[in-house]
Amino acid sequence: MSYSYLADSTYGKDNVKFLKVKKDKQNKKLHEVMEATVCVLLKGDFDVSYTEADNAPIVPTDTVKNTILILAKKYDTFPLEKFAAKLALHFTSKYDHVSGLTVKITQDRWVKYDVDGKVSQHSFVYQGPEKKIVFLDYDKKNGPNNYALSTSIKDLTVLKSTNSMFYGYNVCEYTTLKPTTDRILSTDIFATMDWCPEKLGCLNSVASGSKDAIFDKAYFNARDITLDIFAKENSPSVQATMFNMATAILKEAPQVSYVSYELPNKHYFLFDLKWFEGLENDNELFYPSPHPNGLIRCKVGRNQAKL
């Protein structure tokens, strides 16, 4: 008996990058662009490649990369969710011994801008570091009605200079924080919607494009809701604000089963300037504190309707 066994494994290609130009069928100069970074990791009958040095089952990671690029050329990649489903069905149907995979695609934010009062047809401004991320986990033995698909807004950095409070918290001998009804609130939004396969439909229907409008609308709404609530609410805490955002997104997207937020609380501390001629700061000059930061996460589900 050998000393060890393979407990788990997966492999593939990460950081496969492309820029796809989508051209309007009538107006060849009317474009959309997608700059994407793809990671495909395969699961399946690969054990002997680890345990016996038998490379026979290995689909080389180079082939995985080529496949991603050829499929990106041959098929529509907008929206990412559809392209992820296309990749998943391709790898799991082409190779019998590929039992499943994970696909992660990150899309950079290129947005058209106005020129002479009109939206440019083919000129874009980079609005990084914000990204859209799609993650798909599929195991073909469970069939195309079972998969885990999520869509995220990542690194959407926001700040409000008032309408944020924090008071009424637990106080003990370790507490030095002063309660406040007026503080700066800043965070890098990381919001994730988990899609419900039962409500969305099978992976084939996602890959066919019949769900494109659902994905686009949900993403647009989630981004709008996040920014809207952030701006309008007099925030009692990061916790309460993120829960309100998640609830509002669930109301707008019936095919989403959970909404999660992961928010750093990026602190800005008021400088005490009284040492200089008793100068009052009046909430005007802050120190952006690089670390430490609060980190607050939640996952919000939908209550079943009462009968």
Ligand SMILES: O=c1[nH]c(=O)c2[nH]c(=O)[nH]c2[nH]1
């Ligand atoms: O919104 C907040 N939530 C906290 O849990 C917390 N903790 C803290 O020190 N400041 C804040 N702010």
